[in-house]
Amino acid sequence: MAYSEKVIDHYEHPRNVGALDKDDGAVGTGLVGAPACGDVMKLQIKVSAEGIIEDAKFKTFGCGSAIASSSLVTEWVKGKTLDEAAAIKNTDIAQELALPPVKIHCSVLAEDAIKAAIADYRKKSGKEEAAE
Amino acid sequence: MTALGTKPCPKLTRPAGAPVYLDYQATTPCDPRVVETMLPWFTEKFGNPHSRNHRYGWEAEEAVELAREQIAAVIGADPKEVIFTSGATESNNLALKGVAHFYREKKNHIITVVTEHKCVLDTCRYLEQEGFKVTYLPVQTNGLIDMAELEAAITDQTAIVSVMAVNNEIGVIQPIAEIGALCRKKGAFFHTDCAQAVGKIPLDVNAMNIDLMSISAHKLYGPKGIGALYVRRRPRVRLVPLITGGGQERGMRSGTLPTPLCVGFGEACAIAKAEMAAESQRLTDLRNRLLGGLRQRLPEIYVNGDLDNRIPGNLNVSFAFVEGEGLMMGVKELAVSSGSACTSASLEPSYVLRALGVDVEMAHTSLRFGLGRFTTGEDIDFAIDHIVDAVEHLRAMSPLWDMHLEGVDIKSIEWAEH
DSSP: OOOOHHHHHHHHSOSSBSOOOTTSTTEEEEEEEEGGGTEEEEEEEEEOTTSBEEEEEEEEESOHHHHHHHHHHHHHHTTOBHHHHHTOOHHHHHHHHTOOGGGHHHHHHHHHHHHHHHHHHHHHTTOOOTTO | OOOTTSSOOOOOOOOTTOOEEOBTTTOOOOOHHHHHHHGGGTTTTOOOTTOOSSHHHHHHHHHHHHHHHHHHHHHTOOGGGEEEESSHHHHHHHHHHHHHHHTTTTOOEEEEETTSOHHHHHHHHHHHHTTOEEEEEOOOTTSOOOHHHHHHHOOTTEEEEEOOSBOTTTOBBOOHHHHHHHHHHHTOEEEEEOTTTTTTSOOOTTTTTOSEEEEESGGGTSOTTOEEEEEOTTTTOOOOOSSOSSOTGGGTSOSOOOHHHHHHHHHHHHHHHHHHHHHHHHHHHHHHHHHHHHHHHOSSEEEOSOSSSBOTTEEEEEETTSOHHHHHHHTTTEEOEEOOGGGSTTOOOOHHHHHTTOOHHHHTTEEEEEOOTTOOHHHHHHHHHHHHHHHHHHHHTOHHHHHHHTTOOGGGSOOOOO
């Protein structure tokens, strides 16, 4: 399968690989996917007192598209409010990376990872919204 | 036609920037010695081997018959028992459908193995839809069948038992001689898909009691588009043909024979036969070098399938905590294949590895290395360096590797499967 240049760029030069302290109250961690399905993403966000995502890190087990999707979203969420980050759609990710149909699930997983990280942060900080 | 053993194995030069080819179970390059013997049969000697009226036909027929002898010689058969086909897929179709249809009034049962090539499994499914009963034998964790299970499965209704000699993904060698002896004793025909075996391991249709054998030319440095089916004459195996027409190939496979392909196929068999022993040793050394190099530098890697009962040119390894397709992308300097779901159209990980009982997680992390005639020690060292770099790079960004280092059992986590 031929990959888009953007996927190759993120795969070869992944942005924001690493980990944040999961016990830090300002950090939200999302772990989605399953080893049996061939992809697992761990996305972490660090949220400022003003509610802005000031840092993001990821680790991903998966194919090139899964790694690229998670690398991309760490770039996108930085500087955003939680609501703005939660509004990122998998279709935006798929479009940006020119993912073929068979790889759409990688972008879905990246969207799930953001939502899971935000939910974790909100739960820890007691800012869980009634709607969630 | 070349005199055997007079021409040394040539070197193939790789185009600049092309990846190192380590996928010899997918296909092999045509040996330049093979190509050389084929060339005249495209142009000046273009006759139809079935034309009986002039020299063009006679010389083509002679060339085809010599090729048939060369193919027969590598499996210990009589040339009359070799039927040319378009490849192993057609041969497997012809063997299974041909025997099943011919003997359908007397017998309705077929036995095969879950790790067979898709063209055998799919043909068996087709025959099931026609009303035949098919037993799919499981394999043990080393990839080999249990002879007691085979014996228990054979009944007086069993028309044919089909077991591949060498598996295309994991390279393991089934106990062909034992299977042949058992089938002969029980009165069932024994078909074996030898696409990955011919020219790689010694085969003898008589000593091994093989009744039908599928062969592919392009897996042994011959041209693509041709193969053969060995069909035993004594005791006679009868087939209903798939392709009818002019009655060529003893009526079992009509159609004009492609003389250049037949000639190349024959030459490929002759070379393989002459060089098998030395090549086998050379490839075993190369494979040991590959596995040794990987094991020395990488923890948590696992060989899939039996390492002893295996052709020298195959190695299938799971690199725990690194997904196979992601890994292939990291070793783009190498042409290899993976058992990962992401590389298959179905998004399911390798059914062969699953049949061995390899965890689905580990099946996702496997790479298949196929070594062959033009693989060098330099290629292997190059491959080791690139694989080690890629695995280390990907493990550094794998959440599963972190969990492993922290002592977390990945199986203890409740994953949300998607």
